[in-house]
Amino acid sequence: MSSYAEKNRKTTALIQASFLELLAKRPFDAITVGEIAKQAHINRGTFYLHFVDKFALLEQIERQLFEDLGNHIDELQSRYTSTQTFERGQEQLAASLFGAIKGHAPYLKIFLSDHGRAGFHLRFRAAFSEKVRENLEKNDGFTAHLQVPLDYFLAFITSAFLGLIEQWVQNELDKTPEEMTALYIDIIGFIQRTNTKKL
Amino acid sequence: MSSYAEKNRKTTALIQASFLELLAKRPFDAITVGEIAKQAHINRGTFYLHFVDKFALLEQIERQLFEDLGNHIDELQSRYTSTQTFERGQEQLAASLFGAIKGHAPYLKIFLSDHGRAGFHLRFRAAFSEKVRENLEKNDGFTAHLQVPLDYFLAFITSAFLGLIEQWVQNELDKTPEEMTALYIDIIGFIQRTNTKKL
DNA sequence: AACAAAATGAACAGTTTGTTCAATTTTGGG
DNA sequence: CCCAAAATTGAACAAACTGTTCATTTTGTT
Numbered sequence: 001m002s003s004y005a006e007k008n009r010k011t012t013a014l015i016q017a018s019f020l021e022l023l024a025k026r027p028f029d030a031i032t033v034g035e036i037a038k039q040a041h042i043n044r045g046t047f048y049l050h051f052v053d054k055f056a057l058l059e060q061i062e063r064q065l066f067e068d069l070g071n072h073i074d075e076l077q078s079r080y081t082s083t084q085t086f087e088r089g090q091e092q093l094a095a096s097l098f099g100a101i102k103g104h105a106p107y108l109k110i111f112l113s114d115h116g117r118a119g120f121h122l123r124f125r126a127a128f129s130e131k132v133r134e135n136l137e138k139n140d141g142f143t144a145h146l147q148v149p150l151d152y153f154l155a156f157i158t159s160a161f162l163g164l165i166e167q168w169v170q171n172e173l174d175k176t177p178e179e180m181t182a183l184y185i186d187i188i189g190f191i192q193r194t195n196t197k198k199l
Numbered sequence: 200m201s202s203y204a205e206k207n208r209k210t211t212a213l214i215q216a217s218f219l220e221l222l223a224k225r226p227f228d229a230i231t232v233g234e235i236a237k238q239a240h241i242n243r244g245t246f247y248l249h250f251v252d253k254f255a256l257l258e259q260i261e262r263q264l265f266e267d268l269g270n271h272i273d274e275l276q277s278r279y280t281s282t283q284t285f286e287r288g289q290e291q292l293a294a295s296l297f298g299a300i301k302g303h304a305p306y307l308k309i310f311l312s313d314h315g316r317a318g319f320h321l322r323f324r325a326a327f328s329e330k331v332r333e334n335l336e337k338n339d340g341f342t343a344h345l346q347v348p349l350d351y352f353l354a355f356i357t358s359a360f361l362g363l364i365e366q367w368v369q370n371e372l373d374k375t376p377e378e379m380t381a382l383y384i385d386i387i388g389f390i391q392r393t394n395t396k397k398l
Numbered sequence: 399a400a401c402a403a404a405a406t407g408a409a410c411a412g413t414t415t416g417t418t419c420a421a422t423t424t425t426g427g428g
Numbered sequence: 429c430c431c432a433a434a435a436t437t438g439a440a441c442a443a444a445c446t447g448t449t450c451a452t453t454t455t456g457t458t
Contacts, residue, residue: 003426004434011435028317029228032414043437048416087393114321118227119313121320122365148385155366156359156386163358166321167351186347187355192391194286202456203403210404231445242406247447 012050014040019057020110027115028058058117065107066127072100073131087188093135094161094184097128098177101165109169125162129154211249213239218256219309226314227257257316264306265326271299272330286387292334293360293383296327297376300364308368324361328353331360 018040022031033054037044051057076096101108111120132154136142146153161184168180175183217239221230232253236243250256275295300307310319331353335341345352360383367379374382 004424007424007435033416034414044415045417045438046436049435052416112321114316114318116317117313118315118317118319120317122311122313125362146389148382148389151370152363152366152382153386153389155362156383157362159362159365160355160359162362163324163354163356164351166358167354171350183347183351184355187352188390190345190347190352191387192393194391206404206456232447233445243446244407244448245405248404251447 008050011042011046014042015047015050015057016061019054020061020107023110023115024106028054028117055117061107062111062117062120062123065104065111066124069097069100069104070127070131072103073097076100077131077135090135090188091181091185093132094181095177097161098165098168098180098184101168102173102177105169105173108165112166112169121162121166125155125158128162129158132158207249210241210245213241214246214249214256215260218253219260219306222309222314223305227253227316254316260306261310261316261319261322264303264310265323268296268299268303269326269330271302272296275299276330276334289334289387290380290384292331293380294376296330296360297364297367297379297383300367301372301376304368304372307364311365311368320361320365324354324357327361328357331357 015036019031019036022035022039031054033047034044036054036057037047040047051060073093073096076099077092110116111124133150143150164180164184164187168175214235218230218235221234221238230253232246233243235253235256236246239246250259272292272295275298276291309315310323332349342349363379363383363386367374
């Protein structure tokens with residue numbers, strides 16, 4: 001049964017792992033196919049049997065990451081009833097996301113840093129925006145009450161969220177996902193509580 | 200007077216401009232020194248008389264951008280009295296920043312895209328965070344009232360801001376700086392107004 | 399004219415790239 | 429065990445890009 005396909009999967013996984021080891025130490029631009037092959041103890045030609053490029057390699061890892069995170073979030077989201085307030089939805093999404101992030105932190109730490117590929121944070125944010133948009137649309141009245149263009153609102157909120165994730169990952173996951181969720185809620189609360197009479 | 204130095208400045212500027220023209224069309228990784236030289240109608244060797252690398256070239260442009268933006272913001276900020284509410288300070292900073300951004304939009308559009316260099320948005324955010332931190336510290340009581348770690352709060356607010364800028368630039372500056380400031384205020388207001396009873 | 403700085407053109411060795419191909423090893427089926 | 433298919437190896441290849449060097453030419457200054 002598990003045969004040639006198995007071997008292929010293993011080699012592909014080995015290449016990915018070796019690549020990530022290098023990526024932790026040096027920027028993507030500076031890594032050569034030869035180095036990856038050396039790190040994986042395989043022939044350079046073998047690399048090309050599995051990937052077109054080092055770019056294709058990175059893209060595949062990125063795709064897997066987004067898929068995993070998306071599935072994780074979808075699964076957790078589906079556990080809750082669909083009609084909720086904006087905040088409750090945000091809180092659930094936050095908890096789901098911080099939990100999912102934790103498992104993929106090593107990858108994210110690299111991809112969000114200057115060792116990754118340009119524009120990663122845009123692609124990440126685009127994928128994330130979709131999740132938030134779906135979440136917001138569960139609450140019918142929400143978009144109606146919103147007097148701001150949705151694209152700008154999504155850019156604002158997803159970027160803010162991503163900013164927290166970036167800081168968290170940079171801080172070596174110094175907090176639990178629950179603490180991060182609480183922190184997120186606290187910041188929202190702080191902004192809400194802030195004195196607005198001079199505005 | 201203006202002599203050899205003048206010529207040097209001109210060639211350097213020519214290289215920068217040619218580089219940016221290319222950068223608008225193709226990603227940084229894919230651009231070669233030879234192409235830059237061709238675009239600038241200079242000898243490839245001449246490039247190396249002005250820059251060590253294509254990386255050094257990009258870094259110099261980045262530095263100039265941060266410097267320009269920083270100066271612009273500082274200047275505008277200094278026009279206002281220093282003791283203000285958080286929101287008023289934020290609004291002023293917003294207005295200053297959106298105005299400054301507008302002038303540098305072509306560069307930002309490239310650098311924030313996947314044609315730029317990995318990690319640009321982190322470097323941009325770090326520079327921006329400094330400005331926001333300075334601004335916040337004008338308001339003594341602010342950090343005292345903040346029950347959230349400052350690094351996380353800054354990550355949140357500067358990322359959110361940068362998200363708006365990204366969207367704005369991607370939307371080809373479809374709004375005036377004043378409209379963007381209003382939009383920013385609106386989003387903050389919307390979050391403040393949002394129903395919190397379920398939280 | 400004489401001098402200095404800047405730019406040129408050409409050549410250079412060194413890397414990396416992506417491809418090809420014959421030889422070898424691994425794996426599964428009969 | 430033996431054969432065939434698939435995966436891997438090693439080596440070679442041309443092509444492109446890099447960064448440097450150097451003699452020559454152009455440009456600007458005095």
